[in-house]
Amino acid sequence: MTGRATFKLLALVPVLLGVSVITFSLMYMAPGNPADILMRAYEEAPAQESVQAFRSHFGLDDGPCTQYVKWLSRVLRGNLGVSFKTGESVQAKIIDRLPATLELAGGAFLFMVLVSISFGITGALCRGRLPDKGIHILTVLATSVPAFLLGLVLLYAFGVLLNVLPVTGRIGPGSFLLPVVTLGLAASCVYGRTLRAIIIDVIEQNYVKQAYAMGLSTRRIITGYIMKNAMLPLVTLYGMSMGHLLGGAVIVESIFSWPGVGKMALEAIMSRDYPVVLGYVLFMTVVFTMSSLAVDMAYRFLDPRVQEGIGYDPGGDGV
């Protein structure tokens, strides 16, 4: 297990190095001069000497390669630089706002897991009957409505028309509900559908029939025999969904004024605050990569067949 984890981690090194190169080169895709931006020449003109002072202050006079090497060596030492705009350290800024995003993504994840499992079980056990059809229709609709539209509609419906849930920010548990549903609904439905297919597959397995033959209770059969096997392929998908949730958070956070890293990143992109955007992209990619790795490990932990090195292919589950 440990050996495998180490190997996987080592294999990530070149990938993350590549990620850093691409992230850094983003900066060169952009037109414009960051020096002018700091000056926030918004209503007033920056004096030329202020611009020069800024350029040397942030080391913008070096060539791209030198800048990259300098940047990378700083990043490796855990220093993502300082914001052009506010002068805060980027990692402090990210860590400051990360809890909000993780809360949102984590909440959406939990919502997704709970809803997709209940949808999956209901759909599979009531196959072809009303609840299954209802869930299917809901799935088709939910995956067709973009998150930004869903968010606006929920905001309007629950916040303004029904006046039951707060529309902004991160105050009190109630404010949590709408963003989480907005972020998690589509994924819940998709995974619910996937789970349904897997469960239907599993129910046909001999061991489930055998469990019924033993006269076990429905609950025991679902938890001990069906779900345990059906969840395995789903775990990989759940892990993958983290990327989707972190990306979707950008949109949801900007609609709900959720003070997380996504909103920060969007603002930083709009004001060309390179260190912040670079730091954000890099950080999120590492978070995503690590969560994928964690899921991979969890999978190995959950599935005894893989754990014991039987040569079982986790990808072969018809997902």
Added chain:
Amino acid sequence: MTTILEARSLSVHYQTPVGAVKALDHASFSLGEGEILGMVGHSGSGKTTAACVIGGFLEKNGRVENGEVLFRGENILFLPWRRRRRILGKGIFLIMQNSASALNPTRRVIAHVADACSSGEAIMGRKAVSKACALLERVGIGKDKQTLFPFQLSGGTKQRVLIAMALALRPAVLIADEPTAGLDAINQATVLDLFGTLKEESVASVILITHDLRVLTAIADRIAVMYRGALVETSNTADIISKPVHRHTQELVNAMKTIHGS
């Protein structure tokens, strides 16, 4: 001897893309209390279908065309699934064909038996586990193997796990579908021994399904011979071996004698 299970004129058809296939054709048989009934026949003769119909696991494309199955005098064939399930386990326990896939691959051996122990009884948690532990020891699975996963066990051991489950459930009727298939001679002997034990302790009345007549000669009280979905002959074991009536039975007995030279 009272009859605990009786099938009357049972007909089952499978819908297949090439038309309906008759799997059972007016088959009738009965199982007495404490008796071991052997069912024998070549592949496709309808043995497994019979087991599935009684156990309630008929394939989706199968349909009962005719007949009834009486369990303790009640026709269980057309009971709603919810009521049917109450009979499963403690009433009728079906050990599926192909023991390799009959155990949950992600569940430890002992958990299966513990589940069986707690099925329909008030034993829960640790009590069930310790009972399961004892039962597994009885079927010859030591503590070292009890926490393994099914795929780590040999076919014979898996079959023994299933028998341990039967011991735990103490069903009124045990139907074992090909319990000795794919086992080597030593394992076959052990498994059959365990079925003998079941009978001796009058744990259950057993229907033992196999294509191997020889397996039945040792432990079955009566033998039913199936041929193309019909029950062609039912008689005491000794009678079947010594004076088979139906042509197919004669073939089976002859084949057995030719191979094993008994």
Added chain:
Amino acid sequence: MTCREQRFAAGYAIRPRLITLSILLCFLLCPFCASGGSTLTIGVGRDLYEGPESETYIHGSTNVWEALTILDGNLEPAGWLAESWRMQDGGRTWVFRLHRGVRFHNGSLLTAAHVVANMERRMKHRRFDPRGDLREVISVKAKGELNVVFRLKRPLPFFPALMAYYGSPIFHPGVFDAKGRITRPVGTGPFRLGKVKPGETIELFAFDGYRGKKPAFQRVMIRDIPDAQTRVFALIRGEIDAIIDVGGILPSQINELKAGRDIELKRAQLAMTHYLMMNCRRPPFDNVGARLWLAGRIDRKRLVDKLMEGTGIVAGEFYSPLARKWAPHDRALRSAPEAKKPAPLPKIPIVILLHSNFQQRLPYDLIAQVIAQTLREEGFEPRIEIKETGAFQEALKKGEFHLSIQPRNLLTGDPDFYYSSNISSSSFRNTGFTDPEADRLIDLARHETGQQKRRRIYDRLASIMAANMPMIPLYHEVALYAHRKDVEGLTMDAVFRPDLAAARPSGGSVR
């Protein structure tokens, strides 16, 4: 087999899952609890926190810091931290006398030395003086406890106006670090800074040692709600008590807010003017005739009436008429001569450049589309380009635009601010208009101390502007702000600084 293994083996791990589920449900169903007490919550559309790398760390709208002077309703400098000031040496020396007994939030008394330290910070670290307010300053010295003496290279008759608000923010010098950054804004304003969550909230507490009237609200929360619609929803729901900022409420939202019965919608005329800048280096607007033609062709009244819902004043002059003293005698645009239509450029699109930061706050894209329509009708091929800060600045710098809509604040209330930062050919913001006479007059007026003479120079400049039309003033901003009816006294001044100290719960009592 251990006990734990047994439990695991038997699969009884279902309990924790149920517990998690119920905790989650409790968490989600727990009713939303609003924070009560005497707190005023304000929604704004941008982050008022600007950080140590900025001139002031936090926006002046927070009422945390004060400056030497502040502009009054007529955009005239009035005393703030400075009680009075006088000019010496023909405008080359300015002496500001501070109020006695002004306290910083850390309790220490404001002295002239503190002010000197603040000025030296910005003179030494030029990036904290982005507009170059202190360019002409040779030295700043403290004279006694309360007098600050500025020595200038050349006379600046409007120096007190230059020092207004953002011209001289004063913090306790103990908070400056070696690089001139502010580590924590310890100012003298009626509110001191509490906890800042960048991009989320800024918490302010009433400062007990404030010299003036004590604020009625003990606590003010400023919440950053970038989406205009969400902001209005939050106000209607009462999650915030007020929206008060430029562009905080869009003209299109007037009707939505009128529907809210508990909400009072107010307007404030600002010292901000919105212009259609023209690139005077590129055809067709390098031609005076073309510029004059466009100025006559754009129906500004219609724009304001139709698109602004009356939240603007059609600009008849080049800078805010709030500066009464400087209102030109000759309203430039009324006397704009008729001009002939220029020939449409073959296949070359007319680029109308907009800044993406204003998208959410000002109706520029609507105006641009109307102007584009006008141009299209005349046979041009207009194209709108919305660019974010970097690309926007770059395009301006390289002159890759023909037209651009931009706001300008008359931050000092003095015409010089407008002319030297927009029209002077050495200005960073000059969009290609060069006129030696205008340059000469701007420089002359800048250092002319005689009020009457200055006045005459600016009148001459105004007529040069009218004849050359380097930019078209579209409208003067009338900002919308709103608060719930349980708050009163909340107002906003001409440079959109809300007076938080004057706000109080209605009925006079603290909630």
Added chain:
Amino acid sequence: MFRRVLHSRLALAGIAIVALLVMLAAFAPVLAPHDPYGIDLDRRLEGPSPKYPLGTDALGRCLLSRLLYGARTTIGAAFAVFTAVLAMGVLIGIVSGLAGGITDAVIMRVVDVFLAFPSLILAVAVAGFIGPSLFGVLVGVASVWWAGYARFIRSAVLTARQKEYVEGARVAGTRGIRLVLRYIVPQVAAPIIVLAAMEMRWVLLATSSLSFLGLGVQPPMPEWGAMLSDARHYIFSSPRMMIASGASISLAVLGFNLLGEGLRDALQVKQARRR
């Protein structure tokens, strides 16, 4: 194959919706009652009338005409991204699959790097840095999506290469482009088609999301995401604007959704793993 597609009601509905939208987009100039750019400040925010079937927008333009022309932009952009992604993915996947060795290893590591990014985050960053424009959105979305395709097609090529008759053709001397076109492309076509239909909705969602965030088309060009973004300021006074643009996006996504699902079921192709 096509009979099975036609038997699936879902796929049929999907095909119908997509075809309808494509037709509407194609014939927008004929169908649109007004000029989608024709501003009329005197008729701002009017409700539906015989002259303006869906009413007018904030600048007095015909909403229906803008929606019709918006279909061109929105669906056109999605198709453009898709074509680019497919071309890139197919090319790189086939090269990688056929070349093997170092080339393959290098290409696959690059693909790994691109797959390591959370997709929307990279798309937003790329589009944001290029600047708000249709081009930025196209590049942003395409830069994220190509990698998955390249990997998918590479594995399909590798599988196809294993087949005896391909091996036979190689032994017989068929090489390079001929081998690819004759023997490999026909084999990977079905999974690519299904993948295409399944992924179109993601592309559509991603492009309209970026537009909604203000990273997309420049006004006055009609585009559904941007139109929705503008319309939300009128949610109280003219909700129809939001409903119309929102419903259009949802309908388009729904169409591709159904089409993809139907095709997948009909062709029984495994869905590609994606985030």
